[in-house]
Each structure stands twice: as C-alpha cells, then as structure tokens.
Amino acid sequence: MPELPEVETVIRELRPRLVGRRLRSVEAGAKKLRFAWQPAWGLRLAGRRVEAIRRRGKWIMIDLDDGSLLLSHLGMTGKLRVVRADAPHEPHTHLIFALDDGSELRYRDVRRFGSLRYCSTAAEIESMMGETLGPEPWDLDPENWYERLRRSRRSLKAILLDQTVVAGVGNIYADEALFAARLSPRMVGARITRPHAERLRRAIVVVLDRAIAARGSTIRDYVGGSGRRGRYQHKLLAYGRTGQPCPNCSRLIQCIRLAGRATHYCPRCQPASRSHR
DNA sequence: GGTATTCCCTGCGGGC
DNA sequence: TGCCCGCAGGGAATAC
Numbered sequence: 673m674p675e676l677p678e679v680e681t682v683i684r685e686l687r688p689r690l691v692g693r694r695l696r697s698v699e700a701g702a703k704k705l706r707f708a709w710q711p712a713w714g715l716r717l718a719g720r721r722v723e724a725i726r727r728r729g730k731w732i733m734i735d736l737d738d739g740s741l742l743l744s745h746l747g748m749t750g751k752l753r754v755v756r757a758d759a760p761h762e763p764h765t766h767l768i769f770a771l772d773d774g775s776e777l778r779y780r781d782v783r784r785f786g787s788l789r790y791c792s793t794a795a796e797i798e799s800m801m802g803e804t805l806g807p808e809p810w811d812l813d814p815e816n817w818y819e820r821l822r823r824s825r826r827s828l829k830a831i832l833l834d835q836t837v838v839a840g841v842g843n844i845y846a847d848e849a850l851f852a853a854r855l856s857p858r859m860v861g862a863r864i865t866r867p868h869a870e871r872l873r874r875a876i877v878v879v880l881d882r883a884i885a886a887r888g889s890t891i892r893d894y895v896g897g898s899g900r901r902g903r904y905q906h907k908l909l910a911y912g913r914t915g916q917p918c919p920n921c922s923r924l925i926q927c928i929r930l931a932g933r934a935t936h937y938c939p940r941c942q943p944a945s946r947s948h949r
Numbered sequence: 950g951g952t953a954t955t956c957c958c959t960g961c962g963g964g965c
Numbered sequence: 966t967g968c969c970c971g972c973a974g975g976g977a978a979t980a981c
Contacts, residue, residue, distance in 0.1 A: 673974065673975085706957090730975080745975080746975095747976080748973080748974055748975065749959080782959055783959050784957085784958060824951085824952090826952065826953090835975085835976080843974065932954070932955085932974080933974065934973075934974085951981105953980080954978100955980090956976105956977090957976095958974105961971105961972090963970090963972105964968105964969090
C-alpha cells in the first residue's frame, strides 16, 4: 500500500541507480496491469536516456531525454526496483527494462492494481494522472484548505483520501494525521473550524515528514527502491492498532469502516463532537 | 455536481 | 490437512 512516503522512498533509492542510464529494451509479461503495455512504446523507448525521476502525489515520473516519460502508480502492491540482470526472476514481474550498464528496472505487482505506461505528450500525462490532482501536502494553502473542507459534507477521512483535495495521502497516513490532530475521522468537513483545519493541515505534514524520514511503513510486503523495508510501521499510533491502548489515554483503539476503508481512531482523543479546541 | 458504492486482484489468516 | 471465506485498499466506473 504505497502512499506518499513510500513512493518518495522508492524514487530516492532508484535515483542513483537509474538517472543517466539508457534503456535498451523492454520485456512485457502476458498479464495486463491497470493499463496494457503497448509494444510500440518499447520501440520508442529504446536508446532513451533517463534524465530524472520524481514524484507527484503517489505517481512516479521517470523523465527521458526526448521529453517523454514513464509514468507509474504502484497501486497496492507495485514495486519498482533496479537489479542485476542475473538476479532471480520473482513471480508477478510484469515489465523488465534492460539498462545499458547490465542492470534491469523491474516492475512487480501481485494484485495488478498499479500501472506503468509511456507518455509522450502533456495530454497523455494529464489523462493518466487526472487534471485535478490536488496540491502536495506541503503546498496546501491554509485558507484554501479550510474552504475546501468546509464546502464538503463528506467525512474528514473521505476528504483526506480524495487525491483532488490533497495528493499522496492514503489510508494509513489519513488515520495517523487525524489521530495526531485529535479529530474524529467521522467529522463532516462542513463542521470543521478554522483552528481545527489548520491543526489537521499541520498534522498531515508532520506525519508525512516523519514517515519519509523512516523510509515509509512496511505493513505487509512494501520495500523501497533498494529492496529495504520501511520502519514507520513501528511508530504508527492508530492505524492497525485495533484493540490496543491509545498511547495518549489508554482507551482502546477502535476500527470502523469509513469511505470504504478500515479506519482506526481513539474514541476518547478523537470524539465525534467536541466543544473545546 | 457531489457523494456513496462496487469492482478489480491475489495472498494471507481464521474458522470449520 | 485442506478447503472456504473475508479482508486488505487506490482508483475508475457506476449508481444515487
């Protein structure tokens, strides 16, 4: 379940292995990802040099020297790694890019919720990523953020998961940010106060910064671009801690279903309604 | 237009 | 031991 910190970790670890390398060829498996790999893309990629690798929300963008790019979303179980060409082939490896130094960029995805495709025009990129991908959490304007929350009748949890509101937050860090801000995931956006909105905005940034510093969370099988596991799963305060005592008040963490996702919170620290700040 | 729900997909764990 | 079922969840499609 790669969210922003995990994707950021992947690109940081891929960067020294990938930037400057030339792509020689592409080998695509038979099974389709979210989007099928087109053989023509492989022909256009051959000989291209990787100029940069960057992130936008949960998307990975690999810039090539002719202005085109490889665009990938890891979905739930996607993994991008650079390995030696003689490294054993793991099952569920769907795309293999041969590089000019004898290594390979491999895309593996058990559930195939992810995608990796080639884009040569701005229109293609926009159609893939969505024209309305929200700002990075660090770029949220406090006033716009408050107004966006206040206009919605959805729960805060549902709003945080909406990539058009803020890019990169997923289920784990939505729960952690709401816990850090001491706000109920069930609270309706329209009911939020300006101080609460600001507290939530700051909580999102703090939680994501800490998670990036810990190289993300390895809940099941996530690994970074070098194959190393994250460490932030040991620092989670709410997510996945159903039935365990809240670190603040010792009340048991509860799990409910919100916006179609398991949602973890402390009923005492994050009450459904509160009169104080 | 805004919001809620369903579906895709596979591995894992619990229950029987 | 082996089988069945539910769960995990990002984003697109569909329903309301």
